[in-house]
Amino acid sequence: MKKTIKAVIIDDEHYSRDELTFLLKRYEEIDIVGEADSGEKGLEVIMRKDPDVVFLDIEMPQMSGLDLAKALQNMKHIPLIVFATAYADYAVKAFRVQALDYLVKPFDEEQIDEVIKRINERMSPSSHEIESITGIGKLAVEDEGRIVYLSPKDITYLFREDRETIICVNERKYSSRTPIKELEEKLKEFPFFRTHKSYLVNLDKVEQLIPWFNGAYQLKVVGQKEEIPVSRNYVKALRERLEL
Structure with missing residues (x-):
């Protein structure tokens, strides 16, 4: 028997909510635990019901679906989000x-x-678990309106700059709004190491560890001219990970 999945439907159009409810009821694992006709009411329902997935319209008065989705990123348990909208041109924002x-x-x-x-x-x-063991998962990033899927083994390092995370793959750089802490969690099954509060490095790409000053170091990695800072608090753990 499949695990029960709690769902909430948020749409300001009554007909759309009814239509989606009818279609979802065909699946025995889906349990519709609530619905709302606005983003504000939807947030209240989500806080009360703690759903696994939210089916969310985008164009709603006052709080849009995109605004609500952004607010949900601050929750301890972030539900899966499925946008349900009449407008196909919101895909990149989604x-x-x-x-x-x-x-x-x-x-x-x-x-x-x-x-x-x-x-x-x-x-x-x-x-x-299967995905973690086999390493088939890919990291999705946006590039000029397209979604590019990166293999973690090809990523050299990531760093935070202003409000974006820069992902370095060979000579290419991609930007993501996802915080580096969240990306670190996504990549935890791969050999990535936090060398600094703003840097996450693929240990398979490390070539040299170079003394800098006051106990800090810098890393030289394959295919990159830039040297990556290593805070002195991370040096011991880094050497333990790198060395036989």
Whole structure:
């Protein structure tokens, strides 16, 4: 038996909520625990019901679906977000708030099937463990309006600059609004190490550890001219990870 998945539907159009409810009730694992007709009411429902997934319209008065999705990023338990909207041109903005998927109205059964499949895969502990062991997961980043999937083994290092995280892959650099702490969690099954509060390095790419000053060091990594700072508090743990 599949795990029960708690869902909330938020849409200012009553007909759209009813249509989505009807389609979702075909899946025995989906339990619709609440609904709301505005972003503000939706936030209250989410706080009370603690759902696993939120089906969220984008264009709503006052608090839009995108605004609500951003607010949810501060929660301890962030639900999966599936945008359900009549406007296909919001896809890139949806990606920026870590949406799992994007449904375009009018809904059809094939769309819903694909979304439920993705939700089940994300909610399944066994599939997560398999992904971690085999290393098949890829990191999604935006590049000039496209979504690019990066293999973690190809990433040299990441660093935080202003409000963006820069991801360095060979000679290319990609920017992401995802905090480095969150990316560190996503990459925890791979050999990445925090050398500094603003830097995360792929240890497989390290070539040299160079003394700097006051007990701090710098790292030389494959294919990069820049040297990466290593705070003195991290030096001992870094050497333990690197050396036989």
